[in-house]
Amino acid sequence: MKTFNKSIIAALVLGTTAMSAQANSWENESKDAWIDGKAETVLLMNTNLNNFDINTDVKNGKVVLTGKVNSELDKELAEELVLSLDGVTDVDNSLTVVNNMDAKNTDKSMMNDNDDNDLTDAKITTVITTRFLFDSEVGGTDIDVDTDNGVVTLNGSVKSEAEKQLAVKIAKNAEDVRDVVDKLAIVAE
Secondary structure, eight states: OHHHHHHHHHHHHHHHHHHHHHHHHHHHHHHHHHHHHHHHHHHHHOTTSOGGGEEEEEETTEEEEEEEESSHHHHHHHHHHHHTSTTOOEEEEEEEEOOOTTTTTOOGGGOOHHHHHHHHHHHHHHHHHHHHHHOTTSOGGGEEEEEETTEEEEEEEESSHHHHHHHHHHHHHSTTOOEEEEEEEEOOO
16 A cells, blocks of 8 residues: 555656646746747847838847848847847847848948947837837837937827826837937827
8 A cells, every 4th residue: 555655746846846847838838939029029020121011030049030131230230139138138130131232342341330320229219119019008109209319209199197107108118219309198088
């Protein structure tokens, strides 16, 4: 009888361990799927990139970017956008730069401060727009975000003073933002 009880206890322990491992696996896969969705969205929302040419795969928080972009600047922008997302631990940027007429002579050594500013401004705009879309308290589709040299301008309409303050706070808290110009109008429905 003691052997039988030990066998049952051993089976229960093994079964519980297997179920726990399976639950952890499911949880990790869910997190990766969530990160993948956020990465796809942030790339889609950026008007400088063609999201249909960029693929994302996520494993344990590490995002692998594959596909093609038009320039080194686009490649860097895609990486920066994805790297700024919560939950992303690393980015393996395997994007291929295809030579087109505009990007033919562009390489990293020829990039100047304006290119860096443009990249930072595009990242800021995309990060803030994405945060607005993911925040249920802010009507993200009614707010236009423009960034110039780290200065963010918010245009559009909100439903209340609280929503306006939240939108401005979200913008001010984004990385690399130097200032926020609030041009939001409160429109009651």
